[in-house]
Amino acid sequence: MVSPECARPASNRVIRQIPRRPILLGLTAVAVAVPAGSLLAGCGRGEPDPLESVAARARSDAALIDSILAQPTIGAALSGRLGPVADARRQHAVALGVELGETSPAPAPPPPDPPPDQSTQPSSGPDSGSGVSSQPGPEDVLPRVRTALDDSVRQAGRLVLTLPRQRAALVGSIAACCAAYRAVLE
Amino acid sequence: MSSPTPTPSPTPGSGSSDTSRSRPASRSARPSSSSAPSSSTDASAPLRPSGSAVPSADANPAPAPGPAPVPYSETPVSQPTPGAPPPDPVTTAAVQTALGTEYAAVWCYSLVEAFLPEILDRRARQDLAAHRARRDLTIRVLTDYGVRPVPAEPAYRLPIPVTDQTSAMRLVVAAESDAAAAWRSVLERCDDPGLRRMSLDGLTEAAVRGARWSEQLGAKPVVPPFPGRD
Numbered sequence: 001m002v003s004p005e006c007a008r009p010a011s012n013r014v015i016r017q018i019p020r021r022p023i024l025l026g027l028t029a030v031a032v033a034v035p036a037g038s039l040l041a042g043c044g045r046g047e048p049d050p051l052e053s054v055a056a057r058a059r060s061d062a063a064l065i066d067s068i069l070a071q072p073t074i075g076a077a078l079s080g081r082l083g084p085v086a087d088a089r090r091q092h093a094v095a096l097g098v099e100l101g102e103t104s105p106a107p108a109p110p111p112p113d114p115p116p117d118q119s120t121q122p123s124s125g126p127d128s129g130s131g132v133s134s135q136p137g138p139e140d141v142l143p144r145v146r147t148a149l150d151d152s153v154r155q156a157g158r159l160v161l162t163l164p165r166q167r168a169a170l171v172g173s174i175a176a177c178c179a180a181y182r183a184v185l186e
Numbered sequence: 187m188s189s190p191t192p193t194p195s196p197t198p199g200s201g202s203s204d205t206s207r208s209r210p211a212s213r214s215a216r217p218s219s220s221s222a223p224s225s226s227t228d229a230s231a232p233l234r235p236s237g238s239a240v241p242s243a244d245a246n247p248a249p250a251p252g253p254a255p256v257p258y259s260e261t262p263v264s265q266p267t268p269g270a271p272p273p274d275p276v277t278t279a280a281v282q283t284a285l286g287t288e289y290a291a292v293w294c295y296s297l298v299e300a301f302l303p304e305i306l307d308r309r310a311r312q313d314l315a316a317h318r319a320r321r322d323l324t325i326r327v328l329t330d331y332g333v334r335p336v337p338a339e340p341a342y343r344l345p346i347p348v349t350d351q352t353s354a355m356r357l358v359v360a361a362e363s364d365a366a367a368a369w370r371s372v373l374e375r376c377d378d379p380g381l382r383r384m385s386l387d388g389l390t391e392a393a394v395r396g397a398r399w400s401e402q403l404g405a406k407p408v409v410p411p412f413p414g415r416d
Contacts, residue, residue: 084407091411153390160386161379168382169374173412176366176390180397180409 050159054171055096057152061178062089064148068141082145085181092174099170142185149182264387266327267380278333280375281324284368284388287361288321289338294361301354306402310358313395317365320388327384355399362396363413370414389414 065086069079156175160168266273273281295314302310328335348354369388376382393413400408410416 088407088409088411095412157386160373161382165374165377169370169415170412172373172382172386172389173370173415175386176370176393176413177409177411179390180393180413183394184397184401184408 049100050163051096051100051167051171054152054156054159054174055093055100057155058089058093058096058174061145061148061152062086062093065089065145068145074141078141081185082141085145085149085185088177088181092177095170096174099167146182146185149178149185152178153182264383265323265380266330266378266384270378270380272331273376273378273381277372277376277381278328278331280368280372281328281331281381282333282336284365284372284385285321285324285328285335286339287365287368288317288324290342291317291358291361291365292321293338293342294357297348298354298358301348301351303351306351306355309398313358316391316395320391323384327381352403355403359396359399359403359405362392362399366392366396366414368414 065082068074069082069086074082153175156171156178160172160175163171292314295310295317299307299310299314325335344357345360346353346356348357366389369385369392372385373382373389376385393409396413397409
C-alpha cells in the first residue's frame with residue numbers, strides 16, 4: 001500500500017512556512033517594473049526626439065538655399081523662386097522647435113556669412129555638409145535644392161506614420177510643403 | 187488656425203450664365219473637428235444652384251486624360267492597413283469630411299474646364315482625374331470600415347464667381363486648399379499607418395496641385411508653409 005500521507009505533511013509544512021503573498025507581490029512588482037523601465041528608457045533621455053532630425057533638415061535646407069542665394073551669379077528670377085523656399089523651411093524649423101519645447105527662438109539659421117568674393121574660398125564654408133564650396137552656375141542650383149527637398153519629403157513622410165497625432169499633422173504639412181516646392185522648382 | 191477658405195456667403199446671382207454649370211461653390215469643406223459623420227447631409231448642405239445641369243460630382247468616368255496621377259509617396263498603394271482595427275468615430279468623421287472635399291474638388295474642376303485654355307485645361311483634366319481617383323478610394327475605405335460614405339452634394343456654392351481664367355484658377359486653388367485641410371485633419375485624427383499614408387498623400391497631392399495653380403496665377407508664396415493648416 002502506498003500511502004501518500006507519509007510524505008505530504010513534511011513538504012506541506014515547508015511550503016506553509018514561506019509567506020506567499022509577499023512573494024507574489026514582489027514578482028508582480030518586478031513584472032511591472034521591468035517593462036516600464038525599458039519603456040522609459042526607450043522614449044526617454046536615451047534617444048533623441050525624432051522631430052530633432054526634421055528640424056535639423058529644415059535648418060540645413062534653409063542654409064543651403066541661403067548660401068546659394070548669397071552667390072553673385074544667382075539672378076533675380078532664381079532668387080525669387082528660391083527665397084520663399086528658404087523662408088518656409090525656416091518657419092518649419094521654428095514650428096518644430098516650439099514642438100520640441102525649445103525656449104529660445106531656436107538655434108536660428110543665420111544667413112550664412114556670404115562669401116561675396118570667390119577669391120577666398122577657404123575650407124571653413126558656411127554650411128557644414130551640404131557642400132557649397134565650388135561656384136556653381138544657376139543651372140545646377142535647382143537640382144541640388146530639389147534633391148534636398150526630396151530627402152526632406154522622404155524623411156518627414158516616414159515619420160508621419162509613427163508620430164503622435166498632432167505631430168503627425170505638423171510633419172505631414174511640412175512634407176507637403178516641401179513636396180509642393182519641389183514640384184514647382186522643375 | 188484655419189486658412190482662408192471659400193466662405194459660404196450666398197453668392198448673389200451674377201446674372202450672366204444662370205443656365206448651366208455656372209456656379210458651383212465650394213462649400214467650405216473644412217473639417218470641423220467632430221461633426222457627425224453620416225446624418226448631417228442636410229445640415230451641411232450647401233446652396234443648390236437652382237439650375238439644371240450640374241456638373242455632378244458623381245458623373246464618373248469622363249475623359250480621363252493623361253497618365254494616372256502618381257501619389258507622392260514611397261509606397262505605391264496607400265490605404266488603410268488590412269486587418270487594422272476599425273477607426274473610431276472621430277477618425278471616420280474626418281475621412282467623411284475629406285470625402286466631401288473630394289466631391290467638391292471634382293465639381294470645381296468640372297466647372298472650370300470651360301474657362302481654361304487648352305494647355306491649362308489639360309492640367310485641369312489630370313487634376314480632375316486625380317480627385318476622382320481619390321474620391322473613389324475614400325469611398326472604398328469608408329465602405330471597408332463599415333461606414334456609409336456621405337453622398338456628394340448636387341452642387342456647391344462658389345466662394346467667388348467664376349467668370350474667366352483667373353477666377354477659375356482661384357477656385358481650384360481654393361478647392362485644393364480645402365482638400366489639403368481635410369486630409370491634414372484626418373492625419374490629426376487617425377493612428378493606422380496605412381490611413382496616415384493615404385492622408386499624407388491626399389494632403390501632399392493637394393498641396394502640389396495648389397502650388398502649380400498658384401504659380402500659374404503668379405501668387406506668392408505658391409504654397410503656404412503649412413499646407414492644410416494655414
